[in-house]
Amino acid sequence: MKQAFVFPGQGSQQVGMMRDLYDAHATVRERFAEADEALGFRLSDLIFEGPAEKLMQTEFTQPAILTASVAAYELLAAAGLQPDVVAGHSLGEYSALVAAQALSFADAVRTVHARGRFMQEAVPLGTGGMAAVVRLDRETIIAICDEVSRPDHVVQAVNFNCPGQVVIAGHLPAVEEAGAEMKEAGAGRVLMLPVSAPFHSSLMEPAAVKLAEVLAAVDIRPARVPVIANVDARPLTEAAEIRDALVRQAAHPVLWEDSVRYMLAEGLQVQTEVGPGTVLTGFMRKIGRSVTTHAVHDAESLAQTVAALQEG
Numbered sequence: 001m002k003q004a005f006v007f008p009g010q011g012s013q014q015v016g017m018m019r020d021l022y023d024a025h026a027t028v029r030e031r032f033a034e035a036d037e038a039l040g041f042r043l044s045d046l047i048f049e050g051p052a053e054k055l056m057q058t059e060f061t062q063p064a065i066l067t068a069s070v071a072a073y074e075l076l077a078a079a080g081l082q083p084d085v086v087a088g089h090s091l092g093e094y095s096a097l098v099a100a101q102a103l104s105f106a107d108a109v110r111t112v113h114a115r116g117r118f119m120q121e122a123v124p125l126g127t128g129g130m131a132a133v134v135r136l137d138r139e140t141i142i143a144i145c146d147e148v149s150r151p152d153h154v155v156q157a158v159n160f161n162c163p164g165q166v167v168i169a170g171h172l173p174a175v176e177e178a179g180a181e182m183k184e185a186g187a188g189r190v191l192m193l194p195v196s197a198p199f200h201s202s203l204m205e206p207a208a209v210k211l212a213e214v215l216a217a218v219d220i221r222p223a224r225v226p227v228i229a230n231v232d233a234r235p236l237t238e239a240a241e242i243r244d245a246l247v248r249q250a251a252h253p254v255l256w257e258d259s260v261r262y263m264l265a266e267g268l269q270v271q272t273e274v275g276p277g278t279v280l281t282g283f284m285r286k287i288g289r290s291v292t293t294h295a296v297h298d299a300e301s302l303a304q305t306v307a308a309l310q311e312g
Contacts, residue, residue, distance in 0.1 A: 003309075004263055005076070005083035005099060007069045007092035010199075012277030013061050015050040018068045020049075020299040027078065031105065033069040034062060038106040039113055043067065047205035049155045059116035062091050063109045069275030070097040070105055072296045076274065079306045084271070085235065085263060087228035087281060089199065090159075090254050093246070099274075102242055107218045111226075112132045114214050116209035119197050119259075128198035129172040131179050135164045135188030142222060144185065145170075148178045158200035162283040164188075169198035204251040209274045233258035256280075260287045264305065270312065272296065272305060 011167075022028045022044075034043040046055055049063050054060060078100075088096035094112050097103040103111075133141055138160060145155050145168060155174035159167035168175055175198070179190035195236035198204070220243050229245040233255040236242050259282070261269075267312065268288070273280045273295040281293045292312075294305040 002267060003083050003272070004085045004268055005073065005093035005096070005254060005272050005274050006086070006130055006280045007073075007088035007099070008065060008087065008273065008275045008277050009092045010058065010061050010065065010195075010243035012275065013055055013065050013068075015052050015055055015063075015275060016048060017069060017276040017297070019048055021071065021302065023077065023148055024076060024184055024299060027074050028071040029047050031074065031111065032067060035067040035109050038109050038233050039063060042183040054195075056200055057116075057167050058120050059113055062112040062116040065091060066095050066098075066109055066112050068297075070098050070108075072157065072302070073099045073165070073274045075302055076272070076296060076306065076309075079310065081309050083225060083305065084270075085226045085228060085266075087259050087263070088230075089256055090230060090249070091145050092275070093136070093228060093230055094226070095275060097220075097242065099224065100227050101216075102223040102227065104219065106173065108238075111211075111218060113212055115211055118210040119199060119204060119250070122205075122207040123197050123203050125196060127199075128203060129175045130158070130167055130195050130198055131168040131175050132189075132191045132193060133168060133179070133187050134167050134191070136166070136186060138166055139147075140185055141166050141168065141182060144178050144181045146157065146275070148181065152240055153177075154198075154201065154203055156201045157253060160257045161254075162257050162260075162286040164286065166284075167193070169201040170203060171198070176285060200249070200251065200253055202242055206265060208250040211250050215243050215246055218243075228259045228262060230254045230259065233262050235262075246252060257287055258286065266287045270294070270309070 086096040155170035220239040
């Protein structure tokens, strides 16, 4: 395993993303138009014109990032570049599955639009929250969450992103209580995140149930290359396994650091982040410094990445 394409999740969006690539490449325009048609509204207008407040709403953020990421991937594929393995952070796992030809783009964009809506509906607005915990070991974070949590006061570790960064989620008072205890335990910082729901916590189980119904009707094919699943940090290729992992992922932690370490153990040498932002590139610098990293999110970064990968 030498080269991975990785795909970002929620939080990497911004109004105007991919505009220069959209203007320069017919394939990007075709993909955005396909998203508009599949969803029945002008997602492309929202991406390019905003408002930012609407783009940040989960049901719009998820298809927007997926559309941008898949369009960027197709430009790499058109240049003859293909990964040995793919992975995506949370929502990004759907982009990875499109790249691996396990999901069609239209099915993926419709599914993540519904997924975002289900996640927001699972917990009343204002009652859930998430916080990033910086510079505290995962064992201590898990222990504090277990200590604080009870059925009506849930808090859990939900994103294991990289050494020194774990995200917790749950009922807002529980997240705040656990965050205060983590500061006392030596955390460098505890930062409340500007999100509208406690993603990947057990409070998302109602969303997972609804998502399972949607995915049951979606055509999922065997993946062309292995897809490292968030939920257990292991490669999947079979359709039934992929479907199950996507359902479980909605209400279970994202094991990103573990996924990257698996790829490193299998010989990963080059990682290319495909889609808006460079969040996953930053995580890699804290997990595997020996890995060469690239990121594709605009015309300049595309040209640089294509040149570097073709030369390599």
